[in-house]
Amino acid sequence: MTEYRRVALIGLGLIASSMAHAMRAKGLAGEIVGHARSAETRATAREIGLVDRVCDTAAEAVQGADLVVLAVPVGAMGAIAAEIAPHLAEGATITDVGSVKQAVIEAVAPHLPGHVHFIPGHPLAGTEHSGPRSGFATLFVNRWWLLTPLEATDPAALARLRSFLTGLGANVDEMDVHRHDLVLAVVSHTPHLIAYTMVGVADHLRRVTHEEVIKYSASGFRDFTRIAASDPTMWRDVFLTNREATLDILGRFTEELFMLQRAIRMGDGDMLFDYFTRTREIRRGIIEAGQDTAAPDFGRGAPVPEKKA
């Protein structure tokens, strides 16, 4: 089952390296070619044999590829698209893995020739690690991979990409571009900003030492630090390019926080209790939806069982 003859991975971070491992494990690509802007990353990729061939330029990497994956920070997508555009093979599919979709489409689409299929995408999978050594074959298993196809998308190219992503282990869903950016602002972008902020607060406090914060981080803060350890470049670009939705959700968050803060100040225990009871229900919904496990000593990132065929 070879879905594509040659897959070019542009950018060799967590997502691309996990795709490489998964493609090999599942036999989804005839040849895997890779490129990273940094010479150090290319050297590491060669050293660990991450892909079949590492190219020094993106232009070289995409030549003859029938699938090109743009796996660079959102802010770098436009320049890469301009660079590779003249070298893309006739009929190739171009996708990306950016966490924001409207901004990527605006940056990438104008550069691409009419003879390729551009299908924007976003895998909802990740860890706080980055770089070519951070990938693993099961990262996408049982995780959503959202596609936001443009109006004129070729159904055959879309079906082939969906089949390939399903082969990586992901559950593929299609979504409106604008809706994607709003939903992600709620479930991912704003939570990340809040986690970064809380970790920053802890770091700045002079009365509580750095050592104490680290030592006693169990239960609560530790999960925040995990989220706030995500790749700085990637997240800078997410906030700059999904600005409107993030600021909207942040405004709502602040209103809500002030309401709870007031309840604490006024000693309104009933209000706090009711609020905390409601949020607990949401957690139950997530467990029932299979997006996490309820087992008490079996955590978030534990190996996910293989999906049943």
Add this chain to the structure above:
Amino acid sequence: MTEYRRVALIGLGLIASSMAHAMRAKGLAGEIVGHARSAETRATAREIGLVDRVCDTAAEAVQGADLVVLAVPVGAMGAIAAEIAPHLAEGATITDVGSVKQAVIEAVAPHLPGHVHFIPGHPLAGTEHSGPRSGFATLFVNRWWLLTPLEATDPAALARLRSFLTGLGANVDEMDVHRHDLVLAVVSHTPHLIAYTMVGVADHLRRVTHEEVIKYSASGFRDFTRIAASDPTMWRDVFLTNREATLDILGRFTEELFMLQRAIRMGDGDMLFDYFTRTREIRRGIIEAGQDTAAPDFGRGAPVPEKKA
């Protein structure tokens, strides 16, 4: 190695039930007696054989016990102390597992007779689950158990309790009461309130459906929901009783969040990048301190290896 002849657990939730399992696994108690206010909880405890004897009243449970553990929400500690005080054995040690220490001391200490040793404590361990079925023997392994001894504490009673807690697998540390409440406001209480708030925001949004939030919760939001699924009664009491420190840290958090929000609005990418780079360092510190694991597919709550002797 029996550390106490008879241990009375008052409250049979996550912490107490985990203590029961750990005491049995390690042979740390001659007899384990338990009491819970709710008849349903007592019935469950009897059904699963959680402890050796379940008593219908706290007064009965503490009789003849040389260790009494108050494992009820912080707001219920005072009433329980008043109830058990006349029934405490000469020389017994009384400890608690409340997340706030100053308020517990103020509520409990005035009730206790002079012939017992009150040593306030707080295990930094937990999951989002509660109730008598949620406990497991390894909950405390490699986790901190903070004690905030009062000035007149008997050294022998303190040494015996430390030895017992170490036997449960915990790392025991002593801390000033006031400092405990401030440090915990930073590493636990405020992060919990923020997680509750973010989950509440997602729930209230009408433009993003409940179903979408649950479905796409991977990466970011999911960790918040786990934190925000913690016991509502326990957390209501934490915020009401550690009000000052929580409001202080919340104020700092809001200032910091507004600064980042402004950077997003103004498109200040350098500021965001620098901030996110600093927070990543804190995460590294936590991993080096052994409070979490860096393995990419091995998560937060995964079974902790037994400590080397």
